[in-house]
Amino acid sequence: MAAGLSALQQSVPAGIPVVDVAGLYSSDPVAQKAAAARIGAACDDIGFFYAVNHNVPVEIIDRAVAMADTFFHLPEQERLKVKADSNNRGYRDVWDSVHRNGKTNARDSFDLGFPVTEDDPEVKAGTPLYAPNNWPELPGFREAIETYYGETYKLGMKILEGFALYLGQPVDFFTRHFTKPVADMVINHYLGNAGLHISDQASGPHTDHGIVTILWQDSLGGLEVMGKDGNWMQAAPLRGSFVINIGELMKRWTNGRFKATVHRVVHLRDMPRYSMPLFCNPNFRTIVDPRDLGVPESEVQYPPVQSGEFLLSRFKATRKLWGAEKRSMVSNDDKLIEAAAQ
Numbered sequence: 001m002a003a004g005l006s007a008l009q010q011s012v013p014a015g016i017p018v019v020d021v022a023g024l025y026s027s028d029p030v031a032q033k034a035a036a037a038r039i040g041a042a043c044d045d046i047g048f049f050y051a052v053n054h055n056v057p058v059e060i061i062d063r064a065v066a067m068a069d070t071f072f073h074l075p076e077q078e079r080l081k082v083k084a085d086s087n088n089r090g091y092r093d094v095w096d097s098v099h100r101n102g103k104t105n106a107r108d109s110f111d112l113g114f115p116v117t118e119d120d121p122e123v124k125a126g127t128p129l130y131a132p133n134n135w136p137e138l139p140g141f142r143e144a145i146e147t148y149y150g151e152t153y154k155l156g157m158k159i160l161e162g163f164a165l166y167l168g169q170p171v172d173f174f175t176r177h178f179t180k181p182v183a184d185m186v187i188n189h190y191l192g193n194a195g196l197h198i199s200d201q202a203s204g205p206h207t208d209h210g211i212v213t214i215l216w217q218d219s220l221g222g223l224e225v226m227g228k229d230g231n232w233m234q235a236a237p238l239r240g241s242f243v244i245n246i247g248e249l250m251k252r253w254t255n256g257r258f259k260a261t262v263h264r265v266v267h268l269r270d271m272p273r274y275s276m277p278l279f280c281n282p283n284f285r286t287i288v289d290p291r292d293l294g295v296p297e298s299e300v301q302y303p304p305v306q307s308g309e310f311l312l313s314r315f316k317a318t319r320k321l322w323g324a325e326k327r328s329m330v331s332n333d334d335k336l337i338e339a340a341a342q
């Protein structure tokens, strides 16, 4: 069963639109364009929207969450058997991700990527960010998470088709760069602990690094998005929806037209919170250049970057496993992030 429009009846903040994406799956070009127009308008405006009618079966989401919960209840020594290296595959303990104020984010996670094998040419060549996934010996875990990954990945590709239509490009303008994508998924487990202070943010203020994020969050809330007025808006959980948001690479590709908006997670409750973002990023060597979208030379705000190198620079600035000491964002939004982190 796909998640339905009943979600629309639930309360969501005025600044974050709810978009019915069913048109993207239609063979009718009018329906496709209409969905793409709503998606594009949201990305031009705040860079965040809720996607409903997205074709990801709720049973697959529920199963992934249940298996994630089982994994995070394993004894720490079991979780550490699949400890992540600097390829973002496996278990990352609370120590790894650092917040702007020097504190660690109050969460641990399980990370995986687009499936590749040991004998994949990129893996053999040692290209960063390509590595086989690092699965725990937990019956049912791999199957549930791989299935979830596959379904949300399909949604990500549909959304990229919507972006292409909206921007007047061939439908595969973005997806053609996703033959071996650096599309990492993270299962976030926010510890939750009564007595945490607001500065112990579960996830400090940040913008996402890549093209587009497909985020599932549980029913506890805590995700906050910075509004244009500088105030935080609660991105309240909307049952059956995904939160979709634009990252820095897509902002660059669209020459600043699509917004990569600062967000954070504040979770001060005495119970764990789960979220599962899928970060849709293209093949490592994709060149992200606003001129490809017809931006005249004189108006180009962002020089071309190689997607993989750009992501690496961001990981190095934010993750201890990659050498970061204190979060220092490589972003035009640095001032905003600084202000938000006070």
Ligand SMILES: O=C(O)CCC(=O)C(=O)O
Residues within 6 Å of the ligand: 186, 188, 203, 208, 215, 217, 222, 223, 263, 264, 265, 274, 275, 276, 277
């Ligand atoms: O947990 C959430 O709701 C958001 C997580 C997030 O923003 C991220 O992992 O980039």
Ligand SMILES: [Fe+2]
Residues within 6 Å of the ligand: 206, 207, 208, 263
């Ligand atoms: Fe994020």
